Amino acid sequence: MHNSGVVDLELVELDGFTLDRHKVQSVVNGSAKVSIPEENRLRVQASRHRIEKQIHDGKIVYGVNTGFGKLSDIEIQEEDISKLQLNLLRADAVGVGDPFPIPVVRSMMTLRANALAKGFSGIREETLQLLVDMINKGVHPIVPCKGSVGASGDLAPLSHIAIVLVGEGKAEYKGEVLQGNEALKRAGLKAVSLEAKEGLALINGTQAMSGVGVLALNEAERVGLAADMAACLTMEALHGVISAFDSELLAVRPHPELELVASRIRNWLKGSKRITRQGEVRIQDAYSIRCIPQVHGASWQTFHYVEERLKVEMNSATDNPIVLESGEIISGGHFHGQPIALSMDFLKVAAAEWANISERRTERLVNPQLSGLSPFLAPDPGLECGLMVAQYAAASLVSENKVLAHPASVDSIPTSANQEDHVSMGTIGSRQAREIIHNSARVIAIEMICASQAIYLEKAENQMAQATRDYLEKVRKICPPLESDRAISDQMEELAQFILREDVLK
Numbered sequence: 001m002h003n004s005g006v007v008d009l010e011l012v013e014l015d016g017f018t019l020d021r022h023k024v025q026s027v028v029n030g031s032a033k034v035s036i037p038e039e040n041r042l043r044v045q046a047s048r049h050r051i052e053k054q055i056h057d058g059k060i061v062y063g064v065n066t067g068f069g070k071l072s073d074i075e076i077q078e079e080d081i082s083k084l085q086l087n088l089l090r091a092d093a094v095g096v097g098d099p100f101p102i103p104v105v106r107s108m109m110t111l112r113a114n115a116l117a118k119g120f121s122g123i124r125e126e127t128l129q130l131l132v133d134m135i136n137k138g139v140h141p142i143v144p145c146k147g148s149v150g151a152s153g154d155l156a157p158l159s160h161i162a163i164v165l166v167g168e169g170k171a172e173y174k175g176e177v178l179q180g181n182e183a184l185k186r187a188g189l190k191a192v193s194l195e196a197k198e199g200l201a202l203i204n205g206t207q208a209m210s211g212v213g214v215l216a217l218n219e220a221e222r223v224g225l226a227a228d229m230a231a232c233l234t235m236e237a238l239h240g241v242i243s244a245f246d247s248e249l250l251a252v253r254p255h256p257e258l259e260l261v262a263s264r265i266r267n268w269l270k271g272s273k274r275i276t277r278q279g280e281v282r283i284q285d286a287y288s289i290r291c292i293p294q295v296h297g298a299s300w301q302t303f304h305y306v307e308e309r310l311k312v313e314m315n316s317a318t319d320n321p322i323v324l325e326s327g328e329i330i331s332g333g334h335f336h337g338q339p340i341a342l343s344m345d346f347l348k349v350a351a352a353e354w355a356n357i358s359e360r361r362t363e364r365l366v367n368p369q370l371s372g373l374s375p376f377l378a379p380d381p382g383l384e385c386g387l388m389v390a391q392y393a394a395a396s397l398v399s400e401n402k403v404l405a406h407p408a409s410v411d412s413i414p415t416s417a418n419q420e421d422h423v424s425m426g427t428i429g430s431r432q433a434r435e436i437i438h439n440s441a442r443v444i445a446i447e448m449i450c451a452s453q454a455i456y457l458e459k460a461e462n463q464m465a466q467a468t469r470d471y472l473e474k475v476r477k478i479c480p481p482l483e484s485d486r487a488i489s490d491q492m493e494e495l496a497q498f499i500l501r502e503d504v505l506k
Helices: 021-028 038-056 078-092 102-116 125-137 155-165 180-186 198-203 207-238 256-268 292-314 338-366 388-404 426-458 466-478 489-501
Strands: 010-013 032-035 096-099 139-141 144-146 170-173 176-179
Touching: 010 021, 021 032, 021 102, 021 207, 021 292, 032 125, 038 125, 078 155, 078 198, 102 125, 102 139, 102 155, 102 198, 102 207, 102 292, 125 139, 125 155, 125 198, 139 155, 139 180, 144 155, 155 180, 155 198, 155 207, 170 180, 176 180, 207 256, 207 292, 207 338, 207 426, 207 466, 207 489, 256 292, 256 466, 292 338, 338 388, 338 426, 388 426, 426 466, 426 489, 466 489
Parallel strands: 010 032
Antiparallel strands: 096 144, 139 170, 170 176
């Protein structure tokens, strides 16, 4: 994932205000490096000075010279302040399950560095710089994906990142999993010894749920566009009625995303000889075709809402306590993941709906009583099953999505002896959102394959619109039409992965 730097890379400045999902993606992909602007370095230095002044003045500050959570009433002696921070990382690096993929880890690291660069966390400049250097040199901590309750920060996953900065834990470097100190050494980096508040500053935030969420949102955009294109291919196959996409009709219910979807579909179907108007073949289509603007459009509304929330979150200081510019250090609740937890649960439902309606269009394609085509789109039905069980796979994925779409954020289990008595479970929601999005890509891939097969049986390629015909070629390059039964599982998955990484609009 990491570009070694032979070519000039884009530079993303982590200023704590302007990071967006596209910049994060460029860092994740290795096409950009990150840097801390000089103004932010001064803010970080000033924040650090405020921490040191509080210690010098003998003030009691949570997480600086106290214990954590329920142990916050226990005062820590000055000679033990550094040990406190190291103990925190060791105690909190208790994640379980499979490791997050490297792109997710890079996303988490980038978001955490951006939050620290705002200058409200009290971290030393050299500690922040090591995190930046790890991103740029491709030192990727091994971070188990489970174990965060999404409040008090994403403590477990962020601790697995932070502990590599002190030379412990494990990290991937150039394809090899190494002990933390060895990974740093091979990259030409040196571990740091943490001082007051630095361990807490590194792990007290929402960057696991947000890091997964940003990548999920980028993939959701591509899945949503693919859903719109899949609908076009199905309309080409089934002589869809374009009248329901009329701009004047949609203007009487002026949700912008309805017209966004309809205009996209009108444009992609322009010039098609397969598409019909009201009354030419039938008066109206079934809901899964006729209501595409309303259903897809509602999912796009959700997408835009989640994008707004993530943009705010990725440019927020999310630790506790916050070191204010006034010099005050105040304990609050910015680590609580509820804004992102609710957003991710909302995204889960929106992405699941793209799959729900897609599977219903697939059913219309394979069911001869609904399509008028060969049963299950088999060239020789009876002897051949065609795409019968491909629809089963879509149904299975849609059903799985319904289970995953149950909101994680409505659950809460108290932690830290009831000091932390309401938590967000936002990281669970983010992981589920990405899984639903990947499942939805598979469902949409199945619809595309079925539409492609229907068009093949109808010999309708030359009657299609230019845009849909061009995309059909991409589908068929991965999964050619069935001339007889064959195993297409690998091709279904390959097309789904193509959807997840390639923008339809390109």
